[in-house]
Amino acid sequence: MKTIFIDTSAFYALLNRDDPHHQEAAAIYQNNSHLFVTTHTVFTELLSLLTKRHSKAIAVRHGKEIRATRERLRIVHLDESQCERAWDIFCKFKDKDYDLADCLSFICMKDQDIREAFAYDKHFTQYGLEIVTS
Numbered sequence: 001m002k003t004i005f006i007d008t009s010a011f012y013a014l015l016n017r018d019d020p021h022h023q024e025a026a027a028i029y030q031n032n033s034h035l036f037v038t039t040h041t042v043f044t045e046l047l048s049l050l051t052k053r054h055s056k057a058i059a060v061r062h063g064k065e066i067r068a069t070r071e072r073l074r075i076v077h078l079d080e081s082q083c084e085r086a087w088d089i090f091c092k093f094k095d096k097d098y099d100l101a102d103c104l105s106f107i108c109m110k111d112q113d114i115r116e117a118f119a120y121d122k123h124f125t126q127y128g129l130e131i132v133t134s
Helices: 008-015 022-029 040-053 056-067 080-092 100-111 122-126
Strands: 002-006 034-039 073-076 116-118
Touching (some): 008 022, 008 040, 080 100, 100 122
Parallel strands (some): 002 116
């Protein structure tokens, strides 16, 4: 089973039928040969986005669905050392507009030996990572 990191942008496309990437995101996610990994930060960012753009009820419903898919999705909690390394990346790349959540994702991918991201976010390719396509 191939392990792929899933970012907030892909989660949102998957959950929002009006998103321009929804069909592609659904096809990628439904591929049963993938194990998805994300961070607690991405999960938090997604729930905040859903609450702001839709409602808390929708965020809770999707949050429960995501938490129930543990056989296909692993949510990683980063430790202090990983957070420090992410902070270093955040500070180092002054010419990029990576946010701290992106940098935490990069560290998670490095530490989990994951080279591909399921994302609709240019920052992953800017950082030298591959993006999964259908």
